[in-house]
Every structure is written in C-alpha cells, then in structure tokens.
Amino acid sequence: MEILGYLGALFIGIILGITGGGGSILSVPVLVYILGYNPIIATAYSLFIVGTTSIVGALINFRKGLVVLSTALKFAAPSVIGVLLTRRFILPKLPHTFGIPNYFTVSKADFLMLLFAIIMLLSAFYLLKNKKHEIDTTNYNPKYGFLLLFQLFVVGILIGLIGSGGGFLIVPALLKFAKLPIKKAIGTSLVIIGINSLIGFIGDIQTQEIDWKFLFTFTTISILGIFIGLSIQKFINDKKLKKIFGIFIVLMAIFILYKVLIS
Numbered sequence: 001m002e003i004l005g006y007l008g009a010l011f012i013g014i015i016l017g018i019t020g021g022g023g024s025i026l027s028v029p030v031l032v033y034i035l036g037y038n039p040i041i042a043t044a045y046s047l048f049i050v051g052t053t054s055i056v057g058a059l060i061n062f063r064k065g066l067v068v069l070s071t072a073l074k075f076a077a078p079s080v081i082g083v084l085l086t087r088r089f090i091l092p093k094l095p096h097t098f099g100i101p102n103y104f105t106v107s108k109a110d111f112l113m114l115l116f117a118i119i120m121l122l123s124a125f126y127l128l129k130n131k132k133h134e135i136d137t138t139n140y141n142p143k144y145g146f147l148l149l150f151q152l153f154v155v156g157i158l159i160g161l162i163g164s165g166g167g168f169l170i171v172p173a174l175l176k177f178a179k180l181p182i183k184k185a186i187g188t189s190l191v192i193i194g195i196n197s198l199i200g201f202i203g204d205i206q207t208q209e210i211d212w213k214f215l216f217t218f219t220t221i222s223i224l225g226i227f228i229g230l231s232i233q234k235f236i237n238d239k240k241l242k243k244i245f246g247i248f249i250v251l252m253a254i255f256i257l258y259k260v261l262i263s
Helices: 002-019 023-033 039-063 069-093 108-127 143-163 168-179 182-205 212-235 238-261
Strands: 095-100 102-109
Touching: 002 023, 002 039, 002 143, 002 212, 023 039, 023 108, 039 108, 039 143, 039 212, 069 102, 069 143, 069 168, 069 182, 095 108, 102 168, 108 143, 108 238, 143 168, 143 182, 168 182
Parallel strands: none
Antiparallel strands: 095 102
16 A cells, blocks of 8 residues: 555656646545545645645746746735644634534544545546636736635635645636736746645644655655656647546545545
8 A cells, every 4th residue: 555655646746747737636635545644644744745746846847937936926925824824723623523413424534535525626627627728928917906815815725724736726816817828827826836835834843743754755756756747748638638637536536525425
C-alpha cells in the first residue's frame, strides 16, 4: 500500500505537469484511502504537498512568461485570510458529528471527506465543460470588485477545510476579473495556490505532529512527476486528457461518497 501511495504521488505530479493543475486534488484521497491517514492530518499534509508542487509549477510557468506576479499577489490576499481563519478557528471548532441524531450522522472526518467529494465533482465539472476560454488580452482590470474579493475569500475557506488548491475557482476568477488569457491564468493561479497552501500549513505545524520524512519523500516524488508530465505534455492531446482526468475525478468522488455513506 505504501508503494501504491507513492505511485499516487507520482501520478499527482504528472497530471499537474501536463494540465497545469488538477492533480493536487487527488492528494487527500491518496493519503486517506491508500496510506491510511486521518482526514484531519491528511488535509494538513495536502496543504504542504499542494503548496510545494504548485510553487514548482509556478516557477516553471514564470520562466515561460506565463505568470503575472502583481496580479497573483493582489489575488492571494483575501484567500490567505480565508485559509488562516479556517485552519486556526473554524476547523478546530467544528463539531465531532454532523447530521440529525437518530436519523443520519457522520463524524467530523467523514464530513470533511463528503465536502471533499463535492469539491471534486465541481472540479470535474470545470474540467469537463465544453466552454472555451478565448481571451486574447494580457491586460488586467484593477477594478476587481467586492464579488471577486468574496469569491477568493471563499476559496481560502475551502482550501483550509479540504487541503486542496481550489484552482477550479481561482482560474475562472482570473479569466473574468483579471482578463488574463487561459495559460497565464493557470500559471498565475499556481502562485496563489502555493501561497495559500503553504501559509495554511505553517499554522498546522504548531498543532499537528508532522512526519517530515514521509512528507518530504511524498512531495519530492510529486515534483518529479511534474517534470515527467512536462516532458510528455507535447505528445498528449490536452483536451482529451482533461476529459479523461475529469471522469477519473468523478469516479473518485463517487468512491468517497460510497465509503462515507454506505460502507
């Protein structure tokens, strides 16, 4: 199972390298259902894995001129606040059980996995939808507005709860409000995801017992996967790959729902 978990880490990096995002959403299921970690510690580990791999991906995209750093820093601020508030105040205060007593209840850990499954389905919808992003301008509109700030704050809360990047929400925000072309939106989103995730993980260091040897090993394998993904990216049809990966995420979400609600 440990070998299978590390193969999962490699797969996460390969998907991230090929698509520019998405693979990190598999980190929590791999940690929980293959390696047997509690969902609480799994979300903490995922923040480090997602944050580190996203920063590596962002650096690669920066060298290609696909990162608008000023936009990334402005967009990161509200989501960072959401992450910090969630990991520091919301997550520890969540009740031990959710639901209606005598009818249906789930534990705190299972509730987080249910939430994660829902986020996975939304992520799959983003990957599978046919709408094309045909934005040509590289100029961005500095008038982001309250709606954008609120959306990014909510993204931060989700990242804090489930330990995943929220790129499927950040990329559309960059497309709509920052007027970035799709490739720059993806590259810039990786900076935001990296900042959010690593800052969230720093808060967990004080409250969680961290297995640093395992965490560095898992993350290193994921980073290796990024470079493998980049090397084979030119040989794969990106649209078909995203559809296949989107279907895979749907199946994984269904599996999580089955494990929590039925088994």
